[in-house]
Amino acid sequence: MHDRLALPIDVLRSALSCRVVTPSDSDYNRMRTVMMGGIDRRPSAIVCPLTVEDIAHTIAFARQHGAELAVRSGGHSSAGHSVTDGGIVIDLRELKALDVDVAGRTAWAQAGLTAGEVTEALAEHGLAVGFGDTGTVGIGGITLGGGVGFLVRKFGLTIDSLLAAEIVTADGRVIEADATNHPDLFWALRGGGGNFGVVTRFKFQLRELPSFYGGMLILPATPEVVAGFMAEAEAAPEEFSAIANVMPAPPMPFLPAELHGKMIVMGLVAYAGDVAKGKEVVDRFRALAEPLADMVKPMSYGGMFGPEDPDYRPTAVSRIMYLDGFGKQQAQTALDALAASDAPLRVVQLRVLGGAVARVSPDATAYVHRTQKIMAAVASFYVGPDDKPRREAWVKDLSAALGPVPGAYVNFLGDEGEERVRAAYPGATWDRLAKVKAQYDPDNVFRLNQNIPPAT
The missing domain is CATH 3.30.43.10 (Uridine Diphospho-n-acetylenolpyruvylglucosamine Reductase, domain 2)
Incomplete structure (x- = not known):
């Protein structure tokens, strides 16, 4: 220090x-x-x-x-x-300019903007960029790491909508990188995180999104319901994306007290398209079990972000992974582990990928895990530093039991060491990123990140 x-x-x-x-x-x-x-x-x-x-x-x-x-x-x-x-x-919080070209379907957005702010402004024109699942996230971090959210199967990752970026490098140069100018840097910025400089502006391709159907659907969690939810999510058309949070029910005011602590699937479901078709798709999830709460309705895409408490400061440990599938056996394993834990909050979070994500070549951007089927996270809250090791062990054990395939997603990594960073960028991707790092930040000035040291 x-x-x-x-x-x-x-x-x-x-x-x-x-x-x-x-x-x-x-x-x-x-x-x-x-x-x-x-x-x-x-x-x-x-x-x-x-x-x-x-x-x-x-x-x-x-x-x-x-x-x-x-x-x-x-x-x-x-x-x-x-x-x-x-x-x-x-x-970067003062950098809030947003320049929207409605006719050209593009926008330049400064890096102090949040996902919610950009989404709300674009909605006035029936347009969108797919970000994540939280409105207060800055567009800088989520874009540079990849960007997995409620439009991921329809429009791909956030980086799949990125057309250009303005960046201040370690030597003070201001560079605009795109497919033809500094293409190696532009490749690295799409998934390589904050390793290459301070990105000040992003140019996005905007997508038309005139109608949207989504919200929260809570089902009782049994192995059959959890596995059924994941099977339906994989079979659904690409307009549909979802996040399934398998967890004990928190004391949410719209759930009866007798359900608090019972195992649920808190599904955040999104259909980026015609409302009637969206309802048909979501009805298949409603048919899995009698919903405990159903807030799915025609809405704006930005409505998925929901209200957030600015004073919310969770202390949690988690592990991100990819899975080939999530059937009844894995669901039973997850439910048993969740029931056995006494952490104040614990969850297995599941996101089906595919669709537009998988249509991009793995070497086209620094995010290479294009063919993975499911992104999963195991997380546990802890109370104080003495409680943390026990929760970390639980997360590690359950993660291993779910049968992960190699890989990691850099935006969800904690302070987990170089091996886990390398898992996000396997093989030739790591080597290529290290060469770009050596060109634009040879002294590793930007090292407070999921760090890729410069090639020597």
Whole structure:
């Protein structure tokens, strides 16, 4: 850790056109707080740039003084990469410009925008970009890592809608990368995370989405219902995407008290198309068992994000994996483990992939797991540091029992070590990313991420 008193922040401040927050400021604690609980890091300064020049100056200052750099878009990194202890945070929250070309079906979006903000603005024109499942996520992190959400089978990953990106590199250059300009960098940015610089703007291909049918469908969880849910999700047309959360029912106000703690499938289902056809598809899930709650209806795509508590700071451990399938035996394994745990919240989350994701060649972007059928996550909340090892062991054991296939998804990785980062970028993909890293960040200035060291 660097001694924050050793950094001449006044020198940095004098070179910038923007606000610089330090420990003496009244909102310092609010500004350094990230989404995940249990992360308590104290940067020497938080820079909120207004221009690419502000970013370039900050990078140069950090390099000159040996200060660690963190880059924050929305602050949702589960590993806490959005904040540094003693170093400098480049916090992009002031970069909120959105330039929509309705006729051309494209938009330039600055990296301080959230998925919810972009989605709401585009909905006015009947247009969309597929992001994730949470509106407060910054578009920077989710886009650079891949982007798996409620439109994934219809329109692919977020990176599959990316046409160009503006990036400030470690040497202060401002580059616009696309398929013809810096194509190697553009390939790496689509899935390679924040390893290559500070991305300030994204150009997206917009998709027409005039109608949408979705919401929450809660079913009682038995092995047959869970396996049936996954089979229906795999068989559904590509307009349909879903997230199945297999878990004990939390004390949600719309569920009767006697159901709290009972095993449920909390399905978040989305049909990106005609409402009548969407209802036909969702009716197959309703037929699996008598729904405990059914909030699926015609709505906007942005309505899937739902309200969020800005003070929500979960402390959780998780493991992300891919699965070839999820039948009754795996469902029974999951339900037994969930029932045996006494964690305050625990879940097996399942997402069927395929569709538009699988039609992109695995070597076309840095996200290579195109042919995987199911993305799964096992997660457990913990209470205090003494409780954490027990929950980590439970997550590890259940993950292994579900029979994962090799691979990982970088956006859902925690602080899990190089082996897990390599699992996200196997074989030749890792080697190619390391070469791009060596070209654009040879000194590994941008290392507070799921790091890919430069090739030597």
